Amino acid sequence: MRATRWSLGAVGLLSMAVGARMLVDRPAAAGVASWLAGAALLHDLVLLPLVLAAGLLLRRLGGRPVRGVVRGGLVVAGCVTLVALPPLLRPGEPANPTVLPLDYGRNVLLLIALTGLGTLSLALVVAWRRRRRATRRPPARRPRLRNG
Numbered sequence: 001m002r003a004t005r006w007s008l009g010a011v012g013l014l015s016m017a018v019g020a021r022m023l024v025d026r027p028a029a030a031g032v033a034s035w036l037a038g039a040a041l042l043h044d045l046v047l048l049p050l051v052l053a054a055g056l057l058l059r060r061l062g063g064r065p066v067r068g069v070v071r072g073g074l075v076v077a078g079c080v081t082l083v084a085l086p087p088l089l090r091p092g093e094p095a096n097p098t099v100l101p102l103d104y105g106r107n108v109l110l111l112i113a114l115t116g117l118g119t120l121s122l123a124l125v126v127a128w129r130r131r132r133r134a135t136r137r138p139p140a141r142r143p144r145l146r147n148g
Contacts, residue, residue, distance in 0.1 A: 065126045073119025077112050084108040 023029050054074060058067045087104055 069123045
């Protein structure tokens with residue numbers, strides 16, 4: 001295990017060195033560096049507090065199955081957002097007008113809203129089934145104690 005860890009660390013350091021060298025050789029190094037700094041700030045100042053707040057809210061929700069459904073819905077919404085961000089944030093009109101012929105921002109919001117609605121519906125079904133099973137289950141028997 002130790003040799004694997006050291007070799008993976010060496011490959012990681014070598015990859016970072018190659019990436020830093022390529023970044024310095026490019027004329028747009030300042031733009032890439034500012035983009036990386038912006039991504040780090042976006043992660044630390046926006047994404048991380050949102051994830052922590054969602055975790056606190058999920059603790060308040062009932063049972064593990066419901067939390068799992070909500071977590072899954074949040075992962076899907078996050079993936080949709082990550083895939084949609086580059087075309088949404090690209091300035092100006094695309095070179096080919098048929099690339100994004102529809103209102104992309106509205107459609108992404110609609111997809112995220114549908115994901116939320118589906119997550120809420122599934123969470124309600126899971127909670128309902130859980131309550132239903134709990135009411136149908138006979139009470140647990142206590143073992144009788146023997147005298148003497």
